[in-house]
Amino acid sequence: MPDLDTREWLLTNGLGSFASGTVSDVRTRTYHGWLFTATNPPSGRTLLFSHLEASLEVLGSVVALGTNFWGNGQIEPTGYQLLRSFDINPVPKWIWGQDNWQLTRQLVMPYGFVGTEDCGEEGISNAPCSIPHAQCPMPNAPIQFCDRILIHYRYEGSHPAILRLRLLIAERDFHHQQTASAKLHFSQLLGKQQVCLQAINSGRFGIPWHLRWTEGNYQPDAVWYWHYGLPEETKRGLSDKEDLYSPGYLIVTLQPGDAVTLEARVGFPDSMLSVLTPKTFAEAVEAEQDRLSQIFGWREGDRNQFKIQNDARGLANAALTKFKIKELLPPTSSLPLPITPYPQRGPHLPHSQLWQQLLKASDQFIVYRASIAGPTVIAGYHWFNDWGRDTLIALPGLALVPQRFDLAKGVLQTFGYYCRQGLIPNAFPDVDGEPIYNSVDAALWWIETLGLYLEATQDWDFLAEQFPVVQQIYKAFVGGTHFNIQVDATDGLVSWDAPGVALTWMDVVIGSHPVTPRYGKPVEINALWYSALCWLSQWAERLSQFEYGSSARLTKQAQRYTQQAEHVKTSLQKFWNPQLGYLYDTIEPDDRRNFQIRPNAVLALSLQHCGFSVQQGCQILDLATTSLLTPYGLRSLDPGDPEYKGKYEGNSEQRDRTYHQGTVWAWLIGPYIRAWQRFYPQQSLPFDWQPLLDHFLSDACLGSISEIFDGDLPHTPRGAIAQAWSVAEVIRHIQ
Template sequence: MSGFSLESFLKKQIGDEESSFCVLDFKALQQTDSLAERSDLEWLSTNGLGSYASQTIALANSRRYHGLFIAALDPPVRRTLLLSRLDEVAVTADGKETELSTSYWQGDAVAPHGYEHLRAFTNLPVPTWQFDLPGGVLVKQVVMIHGEQRVVIGYTWVPDQGNSESLVLKTAVLANFRDFHSETKGDAGWKFLQNLRSNGVSIRAYEEASEWHLDFSSGSYTEDGDWYWNYSWSAEWERGLADSEDLYRTGFITVDLKPGESFTITAGLEIALQTFDIAEVVRNEWIRQAEIVAMSGAQGRIVHQLLIAGDQFIVHRASTGGASILAGYHWFSDWGRDAMISITGLLIETGRHALARSVLSTFAKHLSEGLLPNHFPDSGQDPQYNTIDATLWWAFALDEYYRNTGDVAFLLEQVPLLDKVVIAHLQGTRHGIKVDPVDGLLEGGEPHVQLTWMDAKCGDLVVTPRQGKAVEINALWFNLLKTLELLHTTLASAVLGSEGAEFDMHTGLSLRYADMAEKARVGFSAFWNDSEGCLFDVIGKDGYVDPSIRPNQIFAVSLPFKVISPEQAAGVLAVVERELLTGFGLRTLAPRDPAYKGIYGETMEAADQYHRDLTYHQGTAWPFLAGHWVDARVAIHGHQQSNFEFIAERLLPLIQHMNEEACIGSISEIFDGDEPHRPMGCIAQAWSVAEVTRVVLKYPQLREILEATVAPPAVAV
């Protein structure tokens, strides 16, 4: 359509002419017919309850995790696919039909070719598509309503100037009912149950299945059940998993759109009690986003994108009645380690302190034998506790929370729990986790159990068996002790005054932790690898030291309390930058190591779980490590402008990735260690977003440089 601007349309829709959006322009891909091949470009919309909508940019489903309404039936878990897709056919006044959907089928077939009409996309303020049609533009938008179990899909017909003709939109509804990890195989005798209502239909896959509800603002619905067979999931094939599914078409919605008119379809767990106007829904979401940005005290296009990306991981957990953090989309639930690392960048630095307090309380409620849970299973079973570091990161997060809030009352709740953590670690707890009384260092591990963040496991094979004393675990242990030393001093002076038994208790504990920390600091000297000028990765229980050059040593430089000398810290940073630094985070192993795997999945076109796990921490680059690299570099090289320019240059590829690759508007879990550093794993990972957000907000000089050099709003793909 000549003269139509998607960005201008959105500015008018939200009533904010000062806003700016990164619009992906697909004109070049239309000419080469290659958008159908870009199943690696995806979008995501979430609701703060664990439910979400996600597909490829071409509106195809290339994963088992794709769909328009994946509902968390027990927030944020028991995620269940209900509305898989909507297949639209636009009919112009001359009777010409244009199919707007795109599907992948077994045998590498692609049909229909709706991607040919897709001109532009942006993820902000909500996922929005521009379809160029004869006589005008159709704008499609998808919004998960925050705090509600409902997705709203809106269509707006914008005819060319002088065109007063209506557009007829006929939409096929493709439904499902399954756990989002599985797949559906249809049966000709299986008919979904439907209860038609005025402007709506209630759908149940079978009698015992959960009912969900489709509502529409206008038009008519015709029930017409039929199975569509043999869809293909290219992304699942690449992961070595089952790659096909069947979907059930429940019927068609037909509507006549007059010039400038909008139409909405909603899917929810309850019948809609109102008619949703897409412009109002988008405007409300923009207002909510603006409030999140305002709480951070920072401005800018990168800031807005990072904050809204981070907001997608914050969820309500029904089992505790509090907030939690999903580790990543699509398949991760809430994990202790990920939550405690992510909370600073997602909630504390961003000014969302009430939610941060709630997340800390949620995990504290599940403290057991001195350990926070490793993760809450997606199907709702009891939490698992195979982690040595989630609890240590809890102390770091609590310290950051207090530094930002001065909330002494919350310290009084949390610090006694951390005291119990220390007692449990001194006495010994699960999986051989115990403080060595000789050197004061923390050790842990047993055969076939993975405890650190390098936790890949293939059957009984732990790929990185870091039993013994791991370097980052002991940097964190030292920081936990120093944190408790400081917090008990704070409680003694700020809350309890200068005399009395409670004052004496806090003062005594502070001194005790100081002594323990000093013992651990002296013991930590055993990690120094003099021949490499850096730190060993693990000191084994048998005394063996692992000389592998891994990024775990960076935490000895980046964490607030330094466990090594400034000279040693400078050496560690130099080795990490020389061996591990990429534009997408730090590699997990130096390329010169014989065990290095620079390609995730060992170059296999269809890498199964075994081969993916074999390479998960053997060379892949992890964006979340970039945050602590930045802290380490600032600690060594200071706040000079030249240092932040160097840092910004290294972070810029991640910012560009957020705008142009994988999940548009978010940051992937991992990247290949080798160039061109393909994004892999989860398309949106909490700690990847959190750590980039944290340092962008923490260092204003860095933020200013990145905002000044970020790509322009319109990006050709």
């Protein structure tokens, strides 16, 4: 695979639906395809449309433009050898060519949340409805979703050409591969410039969808293609073979300068749909840039940088991230920065464009959840759903820094509404039912993030609305709640003890055995508890001044919270290890100390209210800098620890055992920076942003940041290719 560029791209639509693939246009994962539709947003993701296998005939010579891995290890055809360039901005764009012709393909996935009928939400141009379903004045109003992808081909050459596009389709859960079976059939109904497709599996009808096009003649030609190979799944020790079905192909005769646009859309054909025209694709790209512009307040001049441009010179002049496969564009004085030729990595962008690309990346994680009728945050692509802890940690970077305050408020309001027994959900169900409450820290992160929201907005009415939830959390932690979560009356610290579960962010469980149990009193949990008590004291005092309740009662509450905070601050010294100059990771139920060097000590220094001295903070950071800091984030365990694992690879169990045992987590760079700025305010940050920004621009998933990296050099990116809190923490600190 030396000539194959398997870096990845990602398109999303705000519903959990997505499209993804590689620069070389070869599918390497189960999660690669052009239309994964979220049947129960953002979940129930199902592959319907894998891709179009393209070939081009010019002067009687036929060239195949596709590239496929096969189960026997072969690569065929080898269309990647004709690939001249690839662009990621504003939408994925490939250019194949030879001496006398050039074919361009672009993809766009329009925003899928249309809104509700007769509801106050605007829909397309705004974020999803932020009103919790139970509080919505019109909870039964129908919500309109639209899952679709547009594909645009443009031909340039000295002679006419014939483009042949073969459909490859499926209907399967996005975690699993499709296998040809006598029980699996696909029906197709051909209409005028469109075909409607639907799977029938063991007599059960699947999801209807249709493909339509502006030009061409469709030929039904049903055939199975067996044993596509998926090498990334092979590396992960998972099933790695796929069968795809082709119902037929489209033939398009193209004169030089001609173009054809196709649209794959979930649902049966509708005569009320707008007509597909040659302008539809450009209009969809412009609509998406307008939507982002409205969200982030980009100036008109900034928005123009993201307008679709049809020629390679225009893209280069716009200084957009470009990856030249075969050759570099001729030099020109109009280029503000040089374009880095393939295979070198790391193009540089002006700060304003880098900032816009980071904001664009952040928007991919904001989705609508049908079960709560409100916004949530996908933790990562391709395989994650939304998680409470991840959402709350990511929210400052995803919503507060970009000033998406309504989004932040809606998420906080939703989580607050579902608070039960003092716990905030760590996951919502995909169907009707109670959320999942399996986190000791989600409630504390909710208070911390609520505090940051209030500091940013001064929205004290919202504080008054949410203060009963705050008090519910406080009372539950003090009095005791699920998983034996309770404040120890002797020292005021939060403890928990429940077999077979892992309730902190280090949450891997294999069978019924947590890899990093952390029972007892974890250090970052108690740092969060201290910060929460400080917030409660401030809020009770403020509410007493604003007469949101009984002034005398609130003042007494503020005094009590302050006294408890001071007690906890004193008890936090139990975590101090003077021999090591670091914090114990946990105080276990039998009062033993865990002295492993983990990043949780840095987390404890990074919160709005910190209970450790300057001297302690500096010593902790000094050791974390030498033991945990890498160019991509913090290791989850010191390399000198006998339990350290330097590479995240192997089968599922092997990877799970490595997940928090040395793997680098990109999101932890945010807490490290906040702690550094607190304890070393006059010293330069000992962290070079460039490797992480190079990764964002030109590695793994182009235009996003991976979940994790190997602890060992060269710190290979691993895990999810795009992770919400990784992007969020960069946004929070890169300004």
